[in-house]
Amino acid sequence: MTDATAETTRASIWRKMRSNTGVVIGGTLLAIIVAIAVFAPLLSPHDPIAQDLTRRLLPPFWHDRSVPEHLLGTDHLGRDYLSRLLYGARVSLGVGLGVTFVSGVIGITLGLLAGYFGGRIDMVISFAITTRLSLPIVLVALAAVALGGASLVTLICVLGLLLWDRFAVVSRAAAQGLRHQEFIMGLHAIGAGLPRILFLEILPNMRATILVVVSLEVANVILLESALSFLGLGVRPPTPSWGLMISEGRDNILFDPWLIALPGTAICLLVLAVNLFGDGLRDIMGPAKR
C-alpha cells in the first residue's frame, strides 16, 4: 500500500514515455547505438585499424565489385569500413557523454551558486557566462587543441570547459526561482549546510530541465567532435571516429561516395535519436512535473 503511490507516479511516467512517439523512436535508436558502442569488439568482423593495402577502396555489399568479407567495403588503407563505423560509435558517444559530464558539473555548480546567492557572486558568474557566449567555440577549440596536441582527453577537456554555459543559465534561473521558497528557509532552520541545500535539495528539483539540456548538449557535442575530427584537430588517426572517417574519405568523394555517406548517415541518426529522445522527455516531464 505504502509503495503504491510511488509506484503509480513511476508507472505513469513509464506509460507516458511509451505513448510518446519521439521517445519511442529516439529511445530505440539510441539504445541500438549504445549497444553497438558497448559490444563493438564482439560485433566487428575485423580489427578496425588493421590495414590491408591489397584490398583498398572495396565498395559496400550492394555494389557488384563487393567482397562478402567486407560488408560495407574498405577505406583507402584497406581497413574494414563496418568495423570502423561500429567502433566510431564509441568515440562519438564517449566524447558526447564525457564532455557533457564535464560541462554539466561546471555549469550546474556555477549556475546554482549564481542563482542562489545573487548579488556580487551572480554578477561575476553572469559575466563569465557572457564572456563564454562571446567566444567562437570552434576557433577556440582549434587553438586549444593545436596547442595541447590532439587527443581524446584534450578534446573532452577543451569542449567541457567551453560548453557549460547552457547548464549555467538554466540552473541559475532554477535556483533563483527556488531560493526564496519557504522550504529553503526551513532547511536553514534545521541547520542544513550549503552543499546540501544546493546539490541535494535544489538540484533534484531541476531534474527534468537538466535532462533536456543534457540531450541538447550531447547532440551538439557529437556534431562538434565530428567537425573537429574532420579538421584534423579532434581524434587522432588511426582511432576510428565518424568525423575523421568523413575527412579521410574526402579525397575519394567523386568515385567512392559511400566513404562519406555512411559515417554521415551514422552521425545524422545519432543526433536525430538524441534530439527526439530529449524533446520527448521534455514533453513528458516538463509541465506535468512542475
Next chain:
Amino acid sequence: MSVPMIRLSNARKVYRLRRRMFAPTEELVALNNLSLDVAEGQTLGLVGESGCGKSTAVSVMLGLLRPDAGDVEIAGKKIGEMAVADRVRLIQPVFQNPNASLNPVKRIRSLIAQPLRLHGGEDEKRNVSHMMDLVGLPTRLADAHPAELSGGQRQRAAIARALILNPKVLICDEPTSALDVSVQAQIINLLLSLKKELGLTMVFVSHDLGVVEHLADRVAVMYLGEKIEEATTDTLFEAAQHPYTLALLAASLLPDPDIGLPKQTLGNAAADPFAVNKGCLFAPRCPIVQESCQHVAQSLRPVNDSLVRCDKA
C-alpha cells in the same frame, strides 16, 4: 518572573535597497527596536499587515538573520552565540504555504526525518511514525510525495518535521492563511492540542485577528517595523487603545451579515516603508492625527493594561 522562553530585545534591522535600477539606495527600517517576551508555554500573537516587519522578525527569532542591533535569547541563551545543533533543538518554524515549505521531490518520510538525519537521533522509523500519529497523518502517506497530499495534510507534515527534534519554541508564520476554512480549523485544533500536550511556547504570526484571538495569550501589533501595541488577548480585543489596532479590529470581517460593510476610517494612503517621518509612522493614515504627531516620535507607554505607542490614546 522567571527567564522568558524567547526574548527579543531592541532588535533592529535595516535594509538598504534601490527602488529602481540606478536609483540611490534608501534605508528601509524593517525592525525598529522590537522587544518581545514570551514565557514558557505561552503563545504570543504577532499581528500586522504586509510590510510591517513580521517576516523579518520571524527570521531574526529563528536565528537566520542577524539583527543590526539587539539580541535574541532562547531559554536565556543568546541565539547568536549558540551552536547550530543547539539552536535547531530549541526553535523551529512552521510556514504559511505548505506547498512551498516542503521540497516537492522528497518523500514525506524523509522530509519529516530530515532534522533527525542531520542532527542525529535514534530509531528514525519509530520516531517518524510517532510524529505522524501525533499530527494526525495516516502512516500510509509516509512514502508519498508532497504533491499527493492535500493542503491540510501537507501542513501537518510540516508541523511533524518541525517537532521531531522536540523543540521548545515553535514560530508559526501564518500557518493557516493558505488553507481552506474547514482545514484551517483542523490545523488550529492540532496546534492547540500540541501546545497543551508538549507545553510548547509559540509565536503565532497572522493577519487574521479571529485566529489570533483564538490561539494567543498575548498579542503584539506591529506597524512599519515597530510594535505599536501589546496587551493580553482579552484586553486587546475588549479595550484596544492605538488607533491602528482599532482600525484593524474594525476592518476584520465576521460571518455576520447584520454588521454590514466594515467602517473604515483610515485615509486612502498606503503604508509606505520608505517614507521618512520624524514623528509617528502611522500619522499619514491616522484618523485622530494632530499637528504634533507629525514631528514628535511616539514611544511605548502603559495605558491601562496595555503598552501603546501613541500619546493620544
Next chain:
Amino acid sequence: MIETVLNIQNLRVSLPTDRGVLHAVRGIDLEIKPGQALCLVGESGCGKSLTAMSIMGLLPRYAKVTTDKFDLVGQDLTQKTQAKLAKMRGRDVAMIFQDPTSALNPTLTIGRQLTEGVMRSEGISRKEAEARAIELLERVGISNPAARLTQYPHGFSGGQRQRIMIASALMGQPRLLIADEPTTALDVTIQAQILQLLGELQSDLGLSMLLITHDLGVVAAIANEVAVMYAGRVAERGPAKDLFADPLHPYTRGLLAAIPVPGMTPRGSELPAIPGRVPGLIGPMAGCAFRDRCALSSPECGHDPVPQFKPGNNRFVECLRAGEAAP
C-alpha cells in the same frame, strides 16, 4: 425593465485531464437581479472560479461548457455566434481579478489601459474616453485623476491598483461586474476600503455583482444573495441574512462553525472542524458529494438524485437531511 441581469440554468463545465474527465461544475443555476450582489462562496476546487470564467467566456478551448439557458441582460446567449457573444460579454459584463498587480500591464500608462478598450468598442474619441476615465478614477477614490492618467502601474499601491482595475472594469458601463476574490491579496484595512467602494458602486450605480470568494466574512459584509458551492454543485442558496441566521445544509453549518469569532467562540476551545477533504471530481459521481465528511450521512445519501428543497423566501438547499441538527 429586465427581471434578471444573469440567468443561467444547468451550467456544466468539464475539463479533460490525464486521468479522465474532470467534472468541475456539475449543473448549477444562477440568477442575479438588477442591483443585487450574489456571492459564490466555497473552498478551493469547488468550481466557483470556473463558473465565473465560463460566464466571461475565458475558459480554455478544451474546456467543455454546456447550459440549458444562458440569459445575459434579457438576451439569450445560447443562440448567438461566437463573435456576437464576445462583443456582448465585453459590453455588458466586466471582470476584476484577485491580483491587481498582474492584471495591469506594467509598460502602459494607466490612461491608455483605461481608454483603449472603449475607444475601440464604442468608437468614441480619446478625449471622451479620457473624460470618462477621469470621472471613474475620481469615483473609485483615486486623488488627482487627470494627472494620474500619465502614470504607470508601478507608482501605485496594491489597494490603488485594485481601485484602478475597478475603474477600468466600469469604463464600458457594464450591467454586471464579476469579481473573483477581489480583496484576497490585500491587507485587511485595504480590503475594508475596497469592499466599501464596491458597496457604494452597487447602491449608487445600480451595478449588479457576482462576487467569488472563500471568505465568509466578505460574504457577510457585501452579499444580498449567497450560493454556497461544494464539489461543483450549489449546496445551498438564499438571501444572505437568512442563510447566515439559519444555515440548512450541513456543509454551510460546518463552515460557519469552523470560523473562530472573537467574543463568541471560547478561546482555546476545539473548533468544530469538518473532517476529511474535498472529493476528487474526476469521473462519474453518484449522490451527495459531501456525504463522506458529513456527520448526518446515511446510506440513502449515496443515491441520485439528491433531494432538493425550496423552503420559501427564495431559499434552496440540496440535501436529504437539510435543516437537521448534527447528532
